[in-house]
Amino acid sequence: xxxIWTLVEVSGEKILRAxxxxxCEAVRQGRQLRVRTTALVLGSRIPGQILERLGxxxxxxxxxxxxxxxxxxxxxxxxxxxxxxxxAHKPDVLLMGSSVLSREVxxxxxxxxxxxxxxxxxxxxxxxxxxxxxxxxxxxxASMIVSFQRQGLQIITLAAKVMDVETxxxxxxxxxxxxxxxxxxxxxxxxxxxxxxxxxHLDLTDAEVIVAGGRGMQSKDHFDLLDELAExxxxxxxxxxxxxDMKWRPKECMVGMTGKIVSPGLYxxxxxxxxxxxxxxxxxxxxxxxxxxxPHAPIFRIATLGIVGDVRDVxxxxxxxxxxxxxxxxxxxxxA
Amino acid sequence: MNETGLNxxxxxxxxxxxxxxxxxxxxxxxxxxxxxxxILNPPxxxxxxxxxxxxxxxxxxxxxxxxxxxxxxxxxxxxxLAVGADELARLWDERIEEADTHxxxxxxxxxxxxxxxxxxxxxxxxxxxxxxxxGSIVAELLGFPQITCARSVEPGRDPAHIRVEKRIPGCxxxxxxxxxxxxxxxxxPPLRYPRYSDRRNxxxxxxxxxxxxxxxxxxxxxxRLRVERMTPPKPRRRSAIGDGANMPVAARxxxxxxxxxxxxxETNVHRCPDRSSTLKVIEHILKERLVVLPEKSGNGR
Ligand SMILES: Cc1cc2nc3c(=O)[nH]c(=O)nc-3n(C[C@H](O)[C@H](O)[C@H](O)COP(=O)(O)OP(=O)(O)OC[C@H]3O[C@@H](n4cnc5c(N)ncnc54)[C@H](O)[C@@H]3O)c2cc1C
Numbered sequence: 001x002x003x004i005w006t007l008v009e010v011s012g013e014k015i016l017r018a019x020x021x022x023x024c025e026a027v028r029q030g031r032q033l034r035v036r037t038t039a040l041v042l043g044s045r046i047p048g049q050i051l052e053r054l055g056x057x058x059x060x061x062x063x064x065x066x067x068x069x070x071x072x073x074x075x076x077x078x079x080x081x082x083x084x085x086x087x088a089h090k091p092d093v094l095l096m097g098s099s100v101l102s103r104e105v106x107x108x109x110x111x112x113x114x115x116x117x118x119x120x121x122x123x124x125x126x127x128x129x130x131x132x133x134x135x136x137x138x139x140x141x142a143s144m145i146v147s148f149q150r151q152g153l154q155i156i157t158l159a160a161k162v163m164d165v166e167t168x169x170x171x172x173x174x175x176x177x178x179x180x181x182x183x184x185x186x187x188x189x190x191x192x193x194x195x196x197x198x199x200x201h202l203d204l205t206d207a208e209v210i211v212a213g214g215r216g217m218q219s220k221d222h223f224d225l226l227d228e229l230a231e232x233x234x235x236x237x238x239x240x241x242x243x244x245d246m247k248w249r250p251k252e253c254m255v256g257m258t259g260k261i262v263s264p265g266l267y268x269x270x271x272x273x274x275x276x277x278x279x280x281x282x283x284x285x286x287x288x289x290x291x292x293x294x295p296h297a298p299i300f301r302i303a304t305l306g307i308v309g310d311v312r313d314v315x316x317x318x319x320x321x322x323x324x325x326x327x328x329x330x331x332x333x334x335x336a
Numbered sequence: 337m338n339e340t341g342l343n344x345x346x347x348x349x350x351x352x353x354x355x356x357x358x359x360x361x362x363x364x365x366x367x368x369x370x371x372x373x374x375i376l377n378p379p380x381x382x383x384x385x386x387x388x389x390x391x392x393x394x395x396x397x398x399x400x401x402x403x404x405x406x407x408x409x410x411x412x413x414x415x416x417l418a419v420g421a422d423e424l425a426r427l428w429d430e431r432i433e434e435a436d437t438h439x440x441x442x443x444x445x446x447x448x449x450x451x452x453x454x455x456x457x458x459x460x461x462x463x464x465x466x467x468x469x470x471g472s473i474v475a476e477l478l479g480f481p482q483i484t485c486a487r488s489v490e491p492g493r494d495p496a497h498i499r500v501e502k503r504i505p506g507c508x509x510x511x512x513x514x515x516x517x518x519x520x521x522x523x524x525p526p527l528r529y530p531r532y533s534d535r536r537n538x539x540x541x542x543x544x545x546x547x548x549x550x551x552x553x554x555x556x557x558x559x560r561l562r563v564e565r566m567t568p569p570k571p572r573r574r575s576a577i578g579d580g581a582n583m584p585v586a587a588r589x590x591x592x593x594x595x596x597x598x599x600x601x602e603t604n605v606h607r608c609p610d611r612s613s614t615l616k617v618i619e620h621i622l623k624e625r626l627v628v629l630p631e632k633s634g635n636g637r
Contacts, residue, residue, distance in 0.1 A: 011505075073504060075484070100504045103460075104484045107472035111438070116560035119467055136569060138358045138464050142367065145564045161625050188514035189481050192499075195508040205523075206503070209627055233627045266626040287626050289617060305617050317614045325622055 001129060003036045003091040004029060006059070007082070009099055010043055010050055018097025020057065021163040025124065026095050027058040033126055036060045038091065042081060044071035055173040057165075062175045069184050075104040076187040083112050084182050086153060092130055096157045106157050115153040118146050122162050130154045161265070204253065209235030209266045212255055212282070215242035216271015216292060216311060223248050225315040226270065232322045238262065238282075240272045256281035270311045274299025291315070341396030342515075344387045345448050347458035347470065348401050348416055350409035351377040354464055365565035374412045379459025381527035383520070386489045387457050388420055388528065394491060398422045402447045404432070404440050410543060418530035418538035427546040432556040439557040441473035446551040448478065455498060456518040460485045475518035483511055485522040 006026040009016040030037035039059040054062045069077040096102040110117035123134035137144040148154050211230045230237045239249035256278040267285035290303035291314050300306045352372045359371035391397040400423045401416040461468035475482035487501040500511045
C-alpha cells in the first residue's frame with residue numbers, strides 16, 4: 001500500500017461528521033502503515049479555514065477540486081470527477097463516510113473503475129495490498145469479514161459513529177489544488193425544488209435521536225421540556241399512547257404497536273412505564289435511556305441506562321448540560 | 337415514454353427476516369442456509385407498490401418483477417404476482433451461488449435488457465446485508481440516469497419524464513429525470529394486501545425461470561469481493577455505571593445467579609435520583625457519541 005485517500009464532504013462551513021470519522025481512521029492507518037494519506041475535498045470556493053481544519057486531522061496532503069460542477073448536491077458530477085482523479089492518481093484505497101452522497105457515488109464509481117466496494121465497514125484490518133474489512137450482516141445477528149478479489153483500488157465506506165474523531169499532531173500537510181482538467185457527462189436528473197425542513201418536525205422514523213414522553217410527564221406543559229431537549233439534541237419528539245390519549249401530543253407522534261415503529265440511535269423514554277405495546281415500537285433502538293420515578297417500571301428492563309427520578313428534575317439538567325456541551329463543541333469546531 | 341404506457345421493471349430480492357436469528361456454521365464459518373427465514377426485501381416491496389400505483393395511473397403500463405434468487409424462495413416471490421405484478425422473471429444458476437453484489441447487479445441488468453423497459457424501480461438496500469449498491473450499479477450498467485433513496489415516484493410533467501421526491505439532511509428535494517431511468521426507493525406507502533382469490537391465482541401463474549444460458553452467458557460475472565467468514569457479532573455494549581459497576585466479580589456473579597432480569601436491571605439503573613447520576617448518564621451519552629452536537633440542519637449525517 002502506498003496511498004490512502006479519503007473523500008471529505010463539506011456543507012457550507014462544516015465538515016460532515018461522517019467524513020471526519022473516515023479521515024481520522026485513514027490517518028491512524030496511514031501513520032501505522034507508513035503510507036501517505038490524502039484528504040480530497042470537492043466544491044467551489046471552499047473557505048480556507050475548512051482546508052486548514054482538515055489539515056489538523058493529520059493527513060499528509062489536502063487535495064482540492066475547485067469546480068462549479070461539484071458545488072451542489074450532484075452525485076453524477078461527483079462520480080465523474082472522482083472517476084478521472086482516481087484513474088490519474090491511482091491511490092490504493094478510497095475511504096468515505098456514510099452519507100446520502102457517498103451511498104450513490106461509491107457504487108457508481110466502483111462499477112466504472114472495475115473495482116470492489118465494501119459499504120458500512122466497522123473495522124479495517126491492514127494486509128499487504130489493502131484492507132480486510134469487517135461489517136455487520138443480518139444485523140444484529142452476525143458480522144462478516146470481506147476480502148477484495150482484485151488488484152488495485154479498494155473503495156470502502158465506513159459505518160457512522162464507529163471511528164473516533166481526534167486531531168493528531170504534529171501537522172505538516174500540503175494544500176494542493178487539482179489542475180487536471182475534468183470533464184462532466186450530461187445528466188437529465190434535475191432538482192426542481194428544495195423544501196427546507198426543521199428538525200422539530202422531523203419524521204419520527206427518520207430521527208437518529210428520539211425523546212419520548214408518557215403519562216409520567218403529567219401535563220401538556222411539561223412536554224415543552226421534551227421539545228426543548230429534542231431541539232438541543234437535533235432529534236424528534238415521540239409519545240406513548242397515554243400521552244396521545246390525553247391530547248398532549250398528536251397521533252403522529254405515537255410510538256408502539258398502534259403507532260410508529262422506530263429504531264433511532266438514542267431513545268430517551270421519559271415517564272413511560274414500558275408497556276409491551278409501547279416497547280414493540282422502540283425496542284430495537286441502539287441505546288435506550290429511561291427516566292422514571294418507579295424503580296420497578298418495566299421500561300428499566302430494556303433500558304441501556306436508567307435514571308430513577310422525576311422527569312421534572314432530570315430533564316432541565318439534561319437540557320442545560322447538553323446545551324453547554326453543544327456550545328463547547330461548536331467552539332472547538334471553529335477554534336482550529 | 338411511448339404510446340403504450342410505461343414498462344416498469346422492479347428489482348425484488350428475497351432476504352432473511354432479521355427478526356429471526358441466523359445460525360453460523362462454526363466449521364465453514366458461513367451462515368447455515370437452513371436457518372434463513374425468507375421474506376420479500378421490505379424496501380423492494382415499497383418500490384413494487386410505487387410501480388403498481390404508477391401502472392394504475394398510466395394506462396397500458398406493465399410491471400415486471402425481476403429477481404436473482406434460488407428456487408427455494410419462489411414461494412415468497414409469488415406474493416409479487418398476488419398483489420398484481422404482470423410478470424415475474426427469476427434467474428438462478430448453481431454457478432452464481434457465491435456471487436457478490438456487483439455480479440448480481442450485472443445479472444439483473446442482463447435480464448432487464450432482455451425486454452422493453454422505461455423505468456426500473458428497486459429498494460434502496462437489502463434489509464439483511466445492507467450493501468445499498470445493487471440499484472446504482474444496475475443503472476450504471478444500463479447507462480440510465482438514477483435517483484437514489486426516493487420518497488415518492490410520480491408521473492412527470494410529460495410522458496418522457498418522472499418526478500421523484502428525495503430527502504437529504506435538512507431538505508426535501510423535488511427532482512425530475514428523463515426516462516428511461518432507475519429510481520431506488522427508501523420510504524413510501526406499504527405494499528397492498530392481496531385478496532385471497534388473487535393469492536390463489538398467483539399459485540397457478542407460471543414464473544419465468546431463467547438460467548445463465550437464457551440471458552446469453554456461459555459463466556457467472558466475476559466477483560470482486562469474497563466473504564472470508566461470518567461470525568456472531570460482539571455482544572451489544574451495555575453500560576454499567578450503576579451501583580454494580582465496581583462490584584467484585586464474585587459478588588456480581590452471585591447477584592446474577594440470584595435472579596436474571598432483576599440483576600441485569602440493577603447494573604443499569606441509577607438509584608439515587610440526584611443531579612450527579614443524571615450527569616453521569618449525560619457523560620455516557622456524550623462519550624459514546626450517541627448524539628452529535630451541535631446538530632443543525634444542513635450538517636446532518
Ligand atoms: C391493543 C393495544 C394497542 C396499544 N398500542 C400502543 C402503542 O402503540 N403505543 C403505546 O405507547 N401504547 C399502546 N398501548 C397502551 C399501552 O398498553 C400502555 O397503556 C401505554 O403505553 C402506557 O403509557 P405510559 O407509559 O405513558 O403510561 P403509564 O403506563 O401510566 O406509565 C406512566 C409512567 O410514568 C411514571 N411517572 C409518573 N410520574 C413521573 C414523574 N414525575 N417522573 C418520571 N416518571 C413518572 C410512572 O412511574 C409510570 O411508570 C396499547 C394498548 C392496547 C390494548
